[in-house]
Amino acid sequence: MSKRKREEGEMEPREFTNNFDAFSEEISKSWQQISEGFAGKLKAGISSLLPRMVEGLRQADDHDDSVYTGKTGIALLYLQLHTAFQQGDDLATSYQHLKAPLQRLRGRRHTFLCGDAGPLAVGAVVLSKLGRASESQACVDKLHDLHRAALDPGLPDELLYGRAGYLYALLYLKSRLPGVTIDDAVVERVYRCMIESGGTLSKREKSKSPLMYAWHEKNYVGAAHGMCGILCLLMQVTAPWAQQFLHSHIKPSVDYVTQLAFPSGNFPSSLGNSSDRLVHWCHGAPGAIHMLLQAHKVFGDSKYLEAARRCGVVIWERGLLRKGYGLCHGTAGNAYALLTLYQSTKDSKYLYQACKFAEWCLDYGKHGCRTPDRPFSLFEGMAGTIYFLADLLNPETAQFPALYI
């Protein structure tokens, strides 16, 4: 393809026009909660997508063990289905997908989404639910052992490949397996390491933000590689030793990110990038909104909620993505943003909007979207869409995976 052609190609709209009716008084009556009819639609959608996913996975890369695009992501989906429906053999199926990842831990990466911490954390939960306590404990022990690697000074701090991705796994286990002891000293060391690392880079770059982070020498802003994901996670640590950093380091850093918003309400993908293009969980408002809503919860300042509502506007307008239906850079991930906004505001407009995006996802494959590299995986493909549809059945408690503990 010629350079000119490629540039023209890049100017194609990244999203479909949102033709759903705007929220109105009339609509509000029927969207106070999810109706039985809509729940039925969601369940029918899940039942029709699941066999397509199973068929599609036969062609998938057999050596990808990650939560992000591999086998553990499928295990996490089945764990989610088990939680949502409490029937059938979803738990056993989840374990089937975990067997290989647990047998061939790579020892190379240690995050929840892309490394060994994913199979170990999900494995500990699934094995515990299956009544295999000693095997579950073995996973917890191995997860603890990864902390030395997570403290390596050469490591980034972001969610996919960095310390936040390891910290998430520890906190996930702490909340999902209350009976299991997670060494608080390990959590504290990793947390403090992230604060220190952010402080060091801030000083080096003479940043106005007390915490600054980079991945591949770029100051990313979004949830996957940047400050929004890191700060969203740090704010969820409620231990007494973490309190001192909340006002001195975290709040001013969140404030710094908040003021980076474009006039549209969207966020740049990295510092210095002035193009208001990407509206994805990984880059842009659908990831930033999680940091803002968490900040509102922790600090109570209404400016975060206002910024989150502005994210809601741009997500509703530009969130039906040509990239597909997935969580990371697809419509399901954007629907989660609207759903989380509903949980924080109790404004039924956002429940309606999340449900309309879900409806759009139910027409999977009919819009002419691009096919992602891993089309059936949890974070890029169909497994993530199914995960979201199942989560939407309980809109008050639904949570974007690998971000909330």
Ligand SMILES: [Zn+2]
């Ligand atoms: Zn993405």
